[in-house]
Amino acid sequence: MNLPIRPILVALRRHKAGTVLIALQIALTLAIVCNALFIIHARLANLSEASGVDEPNVFVIKNQWAAERPTAQVDAQVQADLLALRQLPAVRDAAPASGYPLQGGGWDNLVTLTPDQTHPITDSAVYTSDEHFIDTLGARLVAGRNFRPDEVMVMGTQQSITPPTVIVTRALADKLFPGGHALGKSFYAMGTTPSTIVGIVDPLHRQGVSQWNKAYAGQALIWPLRADDARGIFYIVRAKPGQLAAAMREAPKALYAQSRMRIIDPKDGVQDYAAIRHKVYDSDRGMAILMGIICAVLLAITAAGIVGLTSFWVGQRRKQIGVRRALGARQRDILAYFLTENFLISAAGVLLGVVLAVAFNLWTVTRFELDRMSLAYVGVGVLVLLLLGQGATFAPALRASRVSPVEATRSV
Amino acid sequence: MFAYYMELALRSLKRSPGLTTLMVLAIGFGVAASMTSWSVFRAVSGDPIPWKSAKLFVPQIDNWGSNGRSSDGEPPNAMDYADAMALMRQHRAKLQSAMYQISPSIVPAEASRHPVNVGGHAVYGEFFPMLDVPFKYGSGWSASDDANRAQVVVIGSKLNQKLFGGANSVGRSVNIEGHDYRVVGVLDHWNPQPRYYDVVNSGGFNSQSDDVFLPFQTAIQANIQNDGNTNCYAVPKEPGFVGLQHSECVWIAFMVELDDAAAVSAYRSYLDGYAKEQQQAGRFGWAPNNRLRDLPAWLDNQHVVPSDTKVSLLVALGLLLVCLVNTIGLLLAKFLRRSGEIGVRRALGAPRRAIYLQFLTEAGMVGAAGGVLGLLLTCAGVASVGWVMPKDIASLARLDVSLLVLTLLVAVLATMLAGLYPTWRASRVQPAWQLKSN
Numbered sequence: 001m002n003l004p005i006r007p008i009l010v011a012l013r014r015h016k017a018g019t020v021l022i023a024l025q026i027a028l029t030l031a032i033v034c035n036a037l038f039i040i041h042a043r044l045a046n047l048s049e050a051s052g053v054d055e056p057n058v059f060v061i062k063n064q065w066a067a068e069r070p071t072a073q074v075d076a077q078v079q080a081d082l083l084a085l086r087q088l089p090a091v092r093d094a095a096p097a098s099g100y101p102l103q104g105g106g107w108d109n110l111v112t113l114t115p116d117q118t119h120p121i122t123d124s125a126v127y128t129s130d131e132h133f134i135d136t137l138g139a140r141l142v143a144g145r146n147f148r149p150d151e152v153m154v155m156g157t158q159q160s161i162t163p164p165t166v167i168v169t170r171a172l173a174d175k176l177f178p179g180g181h182a183l184g185k186s187f188y189a190m191g192t193t194p195s196t197i198v199g200i201v202d203p204l205h206r207q208g209v210s211q212w213n214k215a216y217a218g219q220a221l222i223w224p225l226r227a228d229d230a231r232g233i234f235y236i237v238r239a240k241p242g243q244l245a246a247a248m249r250e251a252p253k254a255l256y257a258q259s260r261m262r263i264i265d266p267k268d269g270v271q272d273y274a275a276i277r278h279k280v281y282d283s284d285r286g287m288a289i290l291m292g293i294i295c296a297v298l299l300a301i302t303a304a305g306i307v308g309l310t311s312f313w314v315g316q317r318r319k320q321i322g323v324r325r326a327l328g329a330r331q332r333d334i335l336a337y338f339l340t341e342n343f344l345i346s347a348a349g350v351l352l353g354v355v356l357a358v359a360f361n362l363w364t365v366t367r368f369e370l371d372r373m374s375l376a377y378v379g380v381g382v383l384v385l386l387l388l389g390q391g392a393t394f395a396p397a398l399r400a401s402r403v404s405p406v407e408a409t410r411s412v
Numbered sequence: 413m414f415a416y417y418m419e420l421a422l423r424s425l426k427r428s429p430g431l432t433t434l435m436v437l438a439i440g441f442g443v444a445a446s447m448t449s450w451s452v453f454r455a456v457s458g459d460p461i462p463w464k465s466a467k468l469f470v471p472q473i474d475n476w477g478s479n480g481r482s483s484d485g486e487p488p489n490a491m492d493y494a495d496a497m498a499l500m501r502q503h504r505a506k507l508q509s510a511m512y513q514i515s516p517s518i519v520p521a522e523a524s525r526h527p528v529n530v531g532g533h534a535v536y537g538e539f540f541p542m543l544d545v546p547f548k549y550g551s552g553w554s555a556s557d558d559a560n561r562a563q564v565v566v567i568g569s570k571l572n573q574k575l576f577g578g579a580n581s582v583g584r585s586v587n588i589e590g591h592d593y594r595v596v597g598v599l600d601h602w603n604p605q606p607r608y609y610d611v612v613n614s615g616g617f618n619s620q621s622d623d624v625f626l627p628f629q630t631a632i633q634a635n636i637q638n639d640g641n642t643n644c645y646a647v648p649k650e651p652g653f654v655g656l657q658h659s660e661c662v663w664i665a666f667m668v669e670l671d672d673a674a675a676v677s678a679y680r681s682y683l684d685g686y687a688k689e690q691q692q693a694g695r696f697g698w699a700p701n702n703r704l705r706d707l708p709a710w711l712d713n714q715h716v717v718p719s720d721t722k723v724s725l726l727v728a729l730g731l732l733l734v735c736l737v738n739t740i741g742l743l744l745a746k747f748l749r750r751s752g753e754i755g756v757r758r759a760l761g762a763p764r765r766a767i768y769l770q771f772l773t774e775a776g777m778v779g780a781a782g783g784v785l786g787l788l789l790t791c792a793g794v795a796s797v798g799w800v801m802p803k804d805i806a807s808l809a810r811l812d813v814s815l816l817v818l819t820l821l822v823a824v825l826a827t828m829l830a831g832l833y834p835t836w837r838a839s840r841v842q843p844a845w846q847l848k849s850n
Contacts, residue, residue, distance in 0.1 A: 017837065021741040025734055032730045039723070066517045066527035067590045068635060118479055157637060159651035190647050231515070231637055263517055263529045286800035287720055294445060294731055301438045305738035308431055312745035368719040 023349035029302045030353025034381035036291040038373045043288040051101045052204035054138025055273035057239045064232035064263040071156035074228040084254045090243035095136040097234040098128045098227040099207045102280045106207035109189040123216045125206035128225035136238045144199035147224040157230040162191030170202035171218030306392035314400040322407030331401040338397035346389035421774035439782025442735030443823045444789030449728035455808035457717045460604040465707040474701035480645040490662040505668035507542035511535040513613045513640030519587040532624030534631035550582035550597035561630045565593035568623035572598045610665040613640030616716035617804040736830045743834040755846025767839040775831025783823030
């Protein structure tokens with residue numbers, strides 16, 4: 001088909017303002033939509049990060065002690081509590097912890113290969129628990145072995161103990177020993193003595209999900225330490241399949257039966273992983289929804305704007321359309337004319353939009369520490385806006401194509 | 413004449429309901445999105461203590477050296493125990509307080525009730541006058557109470573409600589972590605956002621107010637642990653809370669009041685002198701690297717306004733811009749479609765000014781209608797901001813008269829601005845040409 005591009009350009013020169021406005025609107029829309037899509041995608045990717053936890057069956061109890069006691073007494077209470085939890089009919093296993101995956105932040109240590117290394121290799125999240133930790137979380141041990149009960153040490157408040165054994169995540173193992181033979185190797189995590197890797201789990205999320213944590217994604221270590229902090233402790237509990245609700249009801253009761261000198265917040269002292277995930281990704285989900293709404297409104301307004309302006313042009317040119325029709329132009333020639341016209345304007349707008357989109361992204365990279373946008377988002381945005389333009393033009397163009405040749409003879 | 417233009421505008425808007433609706437919708441959504449984001453942004457970026465923020469300063473001392481600094485050379489954002497205590501002892505500012513976050517349990521008098529956990533801070537007596545903390549009953553404690561490690565406590569209004577039914581509880585006693593403390597003051601509602609006196613631990617915003625304030629040294633003596641962040645460059649050599657106090661770990665917030673520029677520069681050179689002393693004593697192996705920022709600069713440095721909030725506001729303003737470009741286009745179409753009418757009016761003697769007034773009135777009416785829609789959508793937006801923003805921040809977004817007035821104003825002004833170019837085009841219509849062609 002031979003598209004009449006030259007006459008369209010000549011005609012557009014008579015509608016400079018309208019043309020420029022539509023192109024500008026498309027450019028701005030493209031710039032915003034690309035960046036919004038990019039933010040949405042990044043946030044959704046966060047939401048679907050694997051925790052390594054058997055989430056449907058695991059919950060966490062935040063247990064605070066009501067009075068200050070010596071470490072030995074706290075430890076006796078913790079052991080009694082764990083025994084009581086593990087004996088509940090709905091419970092499969094329970095473990096003590098100083099933090100848990102997706103907690104939202106917590107303990108992390110710098111990691112070195114020698115004790116006097118000044119520049120640490122990386123940063124690792126630190127979990128402390130006993131030999132029940134891996135089974136309780138439902139994490140997968142991919143190499144080596146679990147802790148033995150006799151390896152678990154007791155750690156008091158603000159005490160720092162470096163156990164001789166450690167289980168690390170695959171991500172940390174690969175970071176420290178890229179060769180893949182991490183098992184049996186040792187490293188230092190801000191202590192004076194080394195820890196030897198006896199097992200590797202994969203995957204296991206860190207406590208934090210913030211931008212800062214991204215650089216160390218999945219890097220975590222587990223030390224065989226029962227952290228008997230005077231302030232409190234987390235109990236991680238894994239229910240038998242399908243018995244989560246029952247276990248969550250029974251567990252606090254069982255603990256209070258052990259001792260009343262504790263505080264388990266009735267509101268959020270016991271949380272299942274659905275709640276934990278919901279809370280930690282609160283702002284990510286919110287941003288994705290917000291950007292989604294803004295994209296939808298933006299595209300709707302731009303489409304409506306194109307429909308409005310094209311309709312106006314069609315109305316203005318009824319007489320000329322009539323003349324063309326009378327001179328032999330077919331309906332689809334008229335249709336093609338308006339669609340091509342829109343395509344030319346959109347293409348100009350899209351070109352400007354790509355520049356704006358990339359510039360805006362680069363600015364946010366420096367200003368807000370966001371990541372750099374992949375050009376794929378720009379590609380998708382361009383496609384969406386070109387299609388949107390064609391779609392929005394179609395109805396008015398169709399109406400134009402139905403203008404009868406008789407119109408040529410009428411004077412408005 | 414204005415009434416006549418209103419009537420003309422109304423008639424014209426009725427003539428093309430589709431186009432009118434489209435413009436009103438665009439402006440309504442654009443304005444509502446911007447105003448909703450603005451309500452959140454203004455809530456989180458506001459000055460929490462505007463009458464005094466320029467006099468409040470946060471000192472930072474580099475006790476870690478170059479290896480512990482972040483890439484931009486900043487010293488730690490909190491203080492270790494030794495430095496905080498030295499600064500308190502030497503007392504060079506008008507008012508000052510070291511503070512750390514606590515979360516002690518309160519054991520109710522009746523044995524049947526569960527202990528409760530409350531948030532608070534261990535602070536010095538000067539904390540209360542320095543931050544103009546409002547008291548409902550009683551007051552803070554004195555410097556001698558600080559020195560004598562008095563067993564006194566200031567409680568928040570919420571805790572007072574819970575423990576004493578809201579009555580004047582000054583002189584009564586509260587059991588905290590197994591020890592009795594005498595209430596010397598009850599705060600009026602006070603939960604500044606951001607929690608500027610300890611942004612490092614609150615992350616800036618916290619919907620739970622601080623409910624208990626203990627004298628710093630009393631809390632240290634009672635072994636009430638730090639419940640906030642502890643950052644260590646090296647592991648403490650001794651265990652326990654005492655080990656933390658002997659370490660270079662940072663966990664203490666610090667604030668001073670300095671009333672004029674001379675006091676600020678004096679304090680700055682005092683800090684440098686202190687660091688030099690430490691260097692000479694062999695504790696610091698590096699030149700002084702201190703900071704002394706006033707409160708607004710400190711809040712900015714600590715990124716208290718979440719970048720999500722800024723990005724949302726930017727994107728929403730972008731949406732408003734697109735809506736305005738859209739409105740320019742539609743108004744242009746609408747006005748030029750009436751070239752015939754304009755021609756007749758001009759031919760009958762209407763000056764250009766009249767055309768201007770007529771069409772700007774029409775644009776203003778579209779803006780007003782968009783503004784009313786924008787108002788409704790902003791109300792809905794502010795009410796549902798909790799869906800898309802973290803709770804602690806969403807709860808700060810408020811609908812007030814100034815926001816509503818701003819919404820209407822932005823809608824009307826923006827639309828009239830958008831109407832300027834179409835109006836100018838309309839005023840250039842040549843009457844002769846129009847009359848001839850019709």
